[in-house]
Amino acid sequence: MKESKINSDELLEQAQDLSFDPSLPAHQVVRGWLLGLILGGSLPPGSKLPAERQLASALGISRMTLRQALDALQHEGRLNRAVGGRGGSFIAEPRASVDISNLMGLSAQLLKSVHSASSRLLDAQTRPASKLVAEALQLPPGAEVHRIRRLRYAASTPVVLEDSHFPAHLFPGLLGRQLTGSMYAVMGEEFGLAPFSSVEELNPSVAGEANSKLLEISPSAPVLTIKRTALCEDGRPVEYSEDVVRTDRLRIIVSGRVDPAGR
Known part of the structure; x- marks a missing residue:
């Protein structure tokens, strides 16, 4: 059963409760967490992620570490990054x-x-x-x-x-x-x-x-x-x-x- 869609505020709340496995790099943990939300339907195509500064702060990691996770999801076709007036990271349509x-x-x-x-x-x-x-x-x-x-x-x-x-x-x-x-x-x-x-x-x-x-x-x-x-x-x-x-x-x-x- 797919989970219900969550908004940016709810995502930031979940980020604060994320547990990090010390045997894994932090960016891999974050990538896996976001991927699970995408596959589960909580972050459907078109959903916008919170600003990097906010999300990194909620996770308790650096923006560089967060960007490693986001770069991996973008490379896999799970995420689109935009600049300009509607800048930010958006969940991509499935390939x-x-x-x-x-x-x-x-x-x-x-x-x-x-x-x-x-x-x-x-x-x-x-x-x-x-x-x-x-x-x-x-x-x-x-x-x-x-x-x-x-x-x-x-x-x-x-x-x-x-x-x-x-x-x-x-x-x-x-x-x-x-x-x-x-x-x-x-x-x-x-x-x-x-x-x-x-x-x-x-x-x-x-x-x-x-x-x-x-x-x-x-x-x-x-x-x-x-x-x-x-x-x-x-x-x-x-x-x-x-x-x-x-x-x-x-x-x-x-x-x-x-x-x-x-x-």
Whole structure:
């Protein structure tokens, strides 16, 4: 059973009664206490924590120790920190989980965690492949590809900026299809070239000016860039994509398995 929501004054009262385990660092104890309140429903998404000075004083710890606990919760996606007129620490919406090794499609995965998932088409054109794209798709220099840029939403929040390339000779007329739904469904059902496996490269980065405006985050916000080459069942590359992911709203998972033969 979830606990009832508590306000700032009640949180400060509970903070005064918090017991510290001497075998654990104080910031870990505070992180665990706040996480328990978040998971229990006492601090639902959108709740604002008391000012750091007040909370640290109630806990009987330094502001530096408190910030270690808050930084850990922010890194885990449990907390948002804001500056300006509405500054402070706020409990974040739960992050949706996405397994990038699962080729069922992003929308289908998002719908397991949020009530709606959608896409906004930013750009779609057929153009000569760059050297990088041609190499990834095993195409001759200058071969034509369909480039499709989309912004993916979890509920009403933009979470992934996709920049995908598809060999034009394998997908004639692709740009005339429905491009805001599952591209993998279109590739499989209309062209018989559904992705069967993929190779992904993950790199931490910051959003930057252009991406931050689309993803509605700060230019300095941390993001994850994912370069993906998808292959059809016979091993031919059918998609090369460079995605920018909001890690404050998505929890990225990579799963794997060993087959019975140990390969």
